[in-house]
Amino acid sequence: MFKVQGINHITIRVSNLEESITFYKNVLGARILHKGNTDIYLDVGGVWLCLLEIIDAKPICKNQIGVDHFAFTVSKEHFPKAVLLLNEQNVRITRGPLQRGGGNTVSFEDPDGNEIELFTGSLKERMKDWK
The missing domain is CATH 3.10.180.10 (2,3-Dihydroxybiphenyl 1,2-Dioxygenase, domain 1)
Known part of the structure; x- marks a missing residue:
């Protein structure tokens, strides 16, 4: 190991x-x-x-095995600014913004449909909600 x-x-x-x-x-x-x-x-x-x-890349089907999404931590105070920027940039939001897993979250796609999440909580907070 x-x-x-x-x-x-x-x-x-x-x-x-x-x-x-x-x-x-x-x-x-x-x-x-x-x-x-x-x-x-x-x-x-x-x-x-x-x-x-x-x-000549082809998009991966959503039900295919592979990476589902990746998430970045954003502070609670910057979260509303982030959501505003996503809307101003006409980014395709796929979920949220909402409170989930002990924090605020919003998911969106990059130009190729790769899903990205912004999350304000910690793993400890998330696990309290998902016992």
């Missing part, structure tokens, strides 16, 4: 790198760390996201 120290990075397949860069910068405040020909590394709240452009 070995010890994992944490998440190093998450790679997301996208169909249009430039469109996705704009989305992640404008919606999540991503900062560019490195840009290659078909990929880019972004910093989003201390998490490295790699966007990897796949030419």
Whole structure:
């Protein structure tokens, strides 16, 4: 056995790198760390996201095995601003905003339909509600 120290990075397949860069910068405040020909590394709240452009990419069906979504922590005081920004940017919201699992949550899609969640609670708060 070995010890994992944490998440190093998450790679997301996208169909249009430039469109996705704009989305992640404008919606999540991503900062560019490195840009290659078909990929880019972004910093989003201390998490490295790699966007990897796949030419002729096809969307994954929602009932297919794989990653369902990924979530970022947002403070309770910034949550209303985040929801407002999502609406101003005409981002497709898939659930919420609502209170769930001990916090406020809103789920939305990036340009390729990858689902992202913003959540204000902690794992401890979530587990109190989901015994």
